[in-house]
Amino acid sequence: MKGATLLVTLIETLLGLGHEISAFSTDPALEPSRHNRVVARGHRFTMYYVPRRRHAMRSDRGARGRMLDFFALERHALADAIRQECPEIVHAHWSYEFGAAALDSGLPCVLTCHDSPWAILKVQRDLYRVGRLLMAKSVLRRARHATVVSPYLVEALQGMTRAPLSVVPNPLPGGLIESGRVRRAPDLAARAPRIAMLLNGWSPRKNPEPGLLAMKHIRAVYPQAEMHLYGPGYGPAEQAWTWTVAQKMENAFVFHGWTPYTETMKQLAGMDLLLHPALEESFGMTIAEAMALGVPVVAGRDSGAVPWVLGADSGGGALVDVRSPRKIAEAVLKLLENPECYVRCSERGRARASEVFSPAAVAQSYLEHYQQVLAHSDRVPAHATGEVSA
Template sequence: MHIGIIGPISFADITHLFPDVSEHVAREMQGSSLLISLIDELLNQGHRVSAFTTEPGLDPNGAAFVLTEYGDFSLYQVPLRRKGFRSDRGFRGRMLDLFALERHCLRTAIQASGVDVLHAHWTYEFAWAAQDSNLPVLITCHDAPWQILRLMPDLYRLGRLIMAHRVLMKAKSLSAVSPYIVEKINWMHRASMTIIPNPLPADLFKTVVVEKKEIIIGMIINNWSRRKNAAMGMAVLSELKKKRPEISMHLYGPGMGKEEAAWQWAKQHQCLDLFQFFGAQPYQGIKDAIKKFTILLHPSLEESFGMTLAEAMAVGVPIVAGKNSGAVPWVVGEAGILVDVQNGDEILGALICLLSNKEKYSHCVDAGRERAMNIFSARAIAEQYIEQYKEIMANQ
């Protein structure tokens, strides 16, 4: 089967699939690790895969797409305007025409690829372009647009909601990554929907859990926003450091690097020396980092799934996260302590509990690894998706 995967992909995360590639390939796009895990597993199972993504490093005035391929894998990168509303390289902002340029280029790339079926991720420009291709399409819903707009009320998220509404109303086949998503977008579509969680790469499950010599509390946040609530997490970690000065606190993700938003917050609150700022990293760097954590603190107010949570579970890292934060309780299960992440005292108490209660800590380690292996392994997820592809193609 020739499967098309369309969604946000970082070139840095797939270099292992291209043993001899030019250093001049555009690499600005911040991608989603779950797509890499899915692509790897589909290739392992003998399928041909073409992936389609946008790339801000490509000039919108240039070719519709750039193709890089090796063996059974092909990557199509199309231009992405860097600005939502302001002009960029002679073109108006991408939200002003609802990503029309990007959708056109994606559609052109899809038509050139010869794929049998398309698997689109998120309900925005990627799914819209997939629908316009007139190929069999499965759309995986990774978020709840109304919830995001409520937590991040701005014109850009309003535009995203409009795009999602259009996509979902036309959708014929949908999957969702958690029961939370099913509940939140049920009113926005008429299609059948299956729950298939996000996949984890096999190498995470090979990690041997050993007692860590250094105590590291880590946060991996996708952006500095009210929704991700990173400032609350940093405030609590500052208090924890007063009680446990031997602890190290590591921050990863966009906005969490030196001179970025988290760094600026720490400077303003006179606690720069308490944190280590690693910022955005390739997926392999994140996987290597999370294995060293003693605890993952995830203060997000809302998650539709939360890949970082599942990754921590797979490598035996207990979690402190939100009991009211969307899909978080469903993903975490008994792999950590769930609290009100808007209450600093509750977060602090949960961290201290895991650090001081060895029995509780061990239970979270074992429960997390078991749940991750049983539910989130890439092999199990890919097999479920392949059945969906076959059904969609048969009904086209």
């Protein structure tokens, strides 16, 4: 979703530990020229923006689509900016144009992989995803030091790289963890249940339809139950609304659509349960966020990293076949109607989020990786000691 905070959290944590940070990103508002960039400098923090073409295949302001040359303009512009800043070490997030640019800079580099291009291509079969797969394969072949955000990605990517893959999960904002609490089961005799579904787009991979259809079964038991929908594609007159109108069940839903992150988390804290029907996740930030807030989760038992994030042994919720609306509904009702199970899931989810996904723990893991990379590097810029590029 827009406003995702994992890199902001990591940067803030490293700054709090006294490090200097330079961050590099792309912006479609900038004219597509390799040498066009915007730089903002603050206390121990510098932000670089370089152009990103707005279209994958179609031309954009005189430049061809970005996938037609495998993001060449973006890669070159990022690499130029990184060389100009010359940090001690570069930490590249995502194994595509950012990973390629970091490697092209020639500086010591840690690559963090956030997804499996093969898994995404299986459920989103188009030329763009083929191009992304080819980009990732090139980056992973070149990488010497790499981390992944879940054990699922170790298995998914180990055949694509010779670099050892270490697991360092995504960090949750510290304030989110602190604001959470262990919850009691809702009093369903006093009010109807409130269920949240937060998905980043309407796509086969996100698998929204079975989750929406589960409300037919839930409403057969609790006629006033509501499902609150968040994310692009889930607002009034967007894809989810159109689909539910065709199913004649739109009255079961509240269509929030894209909502700022802080407001989304505030509203999620007021829900009884999170339903996450995605077929594949390389991590699942929404699940971890719900756990931090103490909100039990129903998610896919075969959905990539989801069981690991939720904690199959520690039990932050229920794992089900998310292709089946009936099984989703059964898991939701079982959690809501069993107070002991509900509280146990809330407690264990909170504990796992605090212990495994805290910003301090994640930042410390990355710092250890930086030290290992620099210890084996024959190039350490003398004037950039203590700087990290994200």
